[in-house]
Amino acid sequence: MNKGICDKIKFMLWGMTSRLKENKDFINDVTFKFKSGTKNYIGIIYIDDEKVNFNGKDEELKIDDIPSYISEHALKYDELEFVINERGKKFILNADNKNVKTKQVDSREEKSDEHAFTKSTLLNRNYLIRVGEADELLKEIGILTKDGKVKNDMIRKYNQIDHFVELVDSMIDELGDVDTINVLDCACGKSYLTFVLNYYIKEVKKKNCFFIGIDRSENVINTSREIAKRLNYKNMQFLCMDLNEYIPDRRIDIVISLHACDIATDMALGTAINVNARAIMCVPCCHRELLDQYRFDEFNSVLKHGVFRARFSDILTDGVRALLLETQGYKVSVVEYISPLETPKNLLIRAVKVSDKNIKAINEYKALKEKFNITPYLERYINI
Known part of the structure; x- marks a missing residue:
């Protein structure tokens, strides 16, 4: 990607990484993927440990250094996808030689809303804690089976x-x-x-x-x-x-x-x-x-x-x-x-x-x- 695009990536990442400081307790993971031709190069940033793993190599990386690190590497590749996976939502930056775009995605919208058990046979109600969206939680507290079905006795x-x-x-x-x-x-x-x-x-x-x-x-x-x-x-x-x-x-x-x-x-x-x-x-x-x-x-x-x-x-x-x-x-x-x-x-x-x-x-x-x-x-x- 050209320098102008990389400078824009750096600027937009400053805004995104400031969120990492404010919401550190809610960050699941931070990932990025560079693309050159048909080949992908994947990296993971470990916020708590202040390090990054890219192309199989670990390096120290503080939150404030993320924009510079990503924008400098972007000069060598054709495309970038940078994702902050926060509980409940994702913040995504996509870039190529033409443009840099950001978007926010509700994580629950990525999960299927369709499930055989969407209403209680006892209360005939729509749930606020919904099967299909909160499966990880409901399995952990014993409401769901491993295959995502509500247990009869629960x-x-x-x-x-x-x-x-x-x-x-x-x-x-x-x-x-x-x-x-x-x-x-x-x-x-x-x-x-x-x-x-x-x-x-x-x-x-x-x-x-x-x-x-x-x-x-x-x-x-x-x-x-x-x-x-x-x-x-x-x-x-x-x-x-x-x-x-x-x-x-x-x-x-x-x-x-x-x-x-x-x-x-x-x-x-x-x-x-x-x-x-x-x-x-x-x-x-x-x-x-x-x-x-x-x-x-x-x-x-x-x-x-x-x-x-x-x-x-x-x-x-x-x-x-x-x-x-x-x-x-x-x-x-x-x-x-x-x-x-x-x-x-x-x-x-x-x-x-x-x-x-x-x-x-x-x-x-x-x-x-x-x-x-x-x-x-x-x-x-x-x-x-």
Whole structure:
């Protein structure tokens, strides 16, 4: 290629490589291919290792040196294709002796949209996390078989995961004023929701994101780290520790928690309050704390039956959680996450920060606390 074209390549690569610095955690690979006659010469740039492999030879190559390196080599060839393969999209530069062009391609558009399983037989819904587009992710978390079929015993789990994404979608849109959405998963377990949200926010919503998963089990944390490595999700951190010991090193935008047992849910909500999270998505699990605490003499004739007493304790526990979030300026809604036919633990507490302390809610909570003679665990995180 002539010098004028090569100078243009160098100029356009400066813009493309600046993206490599800004989105380093989301880069899968950087490749280039020179063509001379019918022969191709292929190279790979390893961003993390700051090196390039071209024609079987390794050399040191920093990001800032990429434009000069490529443009100088281009003088010897007829054509160039330079590709930045970022999660969710590709940035491609094509050049020959006549012109230099760039284009952006949605990676999902390159994958087939056609698949035998595109709708749930249970919910008859279109999926946000779609088979055919998210196969690598869905295989890694056990939803798909190796040949890309949804496992029969994972259909319900697939529906649950996708519905959670649907419920959190509006919260993601409301955080459009931040460059990177930071998500904290409390008592993350195997982190399936975290991996799914990571995929959705970055590759579907096209927003940068960072995830922190916390759990006390070293086994599940190690498993999560291995999955992240296999998926090449570099924008994730997994910590084996007690939630009460966590001190964030960055702003936290969304806190999620799915089926954290008993007061672990309160620890998750308390952590969200302490880090001043702008949004919370929490699906509680079992309820034990208030069962032996509360007293309601007016209902003794009903609550003498153990099953009624336990069910009332469940309602009281989650109702108090919602009210305590309101005292801290959150707008709270409680919805059914999934059908009660699938699990009785199906409530989702959604909260969005809208103000400072809510005095009316504080007074309501104090009256409720006195009436039922309770001291909820969540209160220790809050200055009432």
